Amino acid sequence: MNLNNHPTLDQLAELFASRKDSHDDHILWISETGEVRLDRRASHVDEQHFSRAQPNLLACLVMYRRGQGYTGKKAAADKDFMGRVMQSLKAEWASHHHALAKSA
Numbered sequence: 001m002n003l004n005n006h007p008t009l010d011q012l013a014e015l016f017a018s019r020k021d022s023h024d025d026h027i028l029w030i031s032e033t034g035e036v037r038l039d040r041r042a043s044h045v046d047e048q049h050f051s052r053a054q055p056n057l058l059a060c061l062v063m064y065r066r067g068q069g070y071t072g073k074k075a076a077a078d079k080d081f082m083g084r085v086m087q088s089l090k091a092e093w094a095s096h097h098h099a100l101a102k103s104a
Contacts, residue, residue, distance in 0.1 A: 003034040003093040009082050012036070012089075017076035021064075026071050028085070029060045030096075036089060038064075038071065059092045 001011045015038050019026055024040040031037065033056065041063065062085075064070035075081060 001036045003030065003036060003089060005034075007036070007086070007089075009079065009086055012086055013076040013082050016071055016082070016085075017073045019071040021069055021072035021075065022067055025066050026064045027060060028062045028064065028089075029054065030058045030089065030093060031056045032058045034093060058096055061088060061092060 001007045001015055015036065019038055019040075026038050027041050028036070028038050031054075062070075069075060070081075
């Protein structure tokens with residue numbers, strides 16, 4: 001899912017549904033090209049180490065802890081939750097683009 005391509009809530013829901021809430025922590029992040037990722041975080045890797053390991057990371061939005069219900073099929077079916085996540089993604093993307101335009 002890429003924020004430059006007018007993503008839909010269904011695309012976001014597909015991304016969340018493809019993850020297992022009971023298995024791992026997950027990190028929601030945006031790449032410099034606008035790609036939205038929801039990656040597993042190994043239990044021995046802290047958030048700062050994860051950020052440093054992603055050379056094209058633009059913004060790291062949220063860490064979803066295992067077993068809290070924020071990833072997986074149930075989370076994906078929650079339209080209100082998906083809407084809030086989409087708003088956060090779009091706002092973060094817009095703020096970075098606005099900052100880049102000012103610095104150019």
